[in-house]
């Protein structure tokens with residue numbers, strides 16, 4: 186689609202009215218693996234083409250704990266694709282360097298890629314370890330260290346969170362709440378992962394954690410006991426590595442059907458991509474967003490791109 190046309194649709198799709206709308210949250214998971222200039226360039230291009238779409242970043246402090254990291258270069262690389270209207274949240278994969286820097290003993294299992302060969306742990310490993318393997322005290326240390334590290338490098342204090350590989354359960358949530366996190370977005374439908382991860386641990390583990398989640402699951406509160414609770418914004422459209430443009434549009438259309446039943450209520454759609462695979466998969470998200478904008482303009486469906494999802 187011509188860029189000017191996209192701009193026009195965006196302007197039409199972002200009304201200032203306070204009435205109910207389809208509220209789309211576009212998230213980015215920062216894995217803590219690397220900051221490849223090619224992926225950042227693709228993100229920069231996205232920011233240029235869609236200036237009115239804010240991003241909900243789930244940042245990972247593990248970029249700073251890798252051996253030989255140059256902190257100022259790391260910060261500048263991350264900041265190059267952040268914009269003032271974005272949200273800066275937190276993402277954790279329990280990389281060995283991060284876990285050890287937080288003063289916690291590194292665990293190697295369960296890991297969704299199978300048993301880990303520590304002799305291959307150079308320069309780092311642990312991305313695929315389930316963070317729920319750590320106990321609550323260890324998790325609090327890991328979360329606190331991650332937040333402090335990001336803030337030390339002048340990022341905002343995160344209030345939103347997504348667990349690596351969507352693997353968060355109630356004891357992870359209790360640790361998050363105790364460290365000041367108020368919103369989680371780790372819930373997703375395992376069905377999105379079946380094709381690529383059906384034969385790995387990832388698919389059954391996500392399915393067991395989030396059996397009720399579908400493409401139209403809406404925000405809800407998780408009560409954790411002891412007076413604690415956390416808000417859940419389901420990642421109901423999953424991430425672009427697992428969904429094509431037409432699948433993203435289908436998720437949106439499923440939610441439009443939900444909105445039609447009660448047009449006084451906001452309906453949330455959470456989609457996104459990974460920084461580390463932006464070059465490969467961000468095009469799929471762009472296709473999905475373009476298709477959503479075309480569909481909503483044609484069908485007169487009010488759409489807003491929002492972060493943080495304040496109305497929750």
Ligand SMILES: [Zn+2]
Pocket residue numbers: 214215216276278348349350
């Ligand atoms: Zn991740």
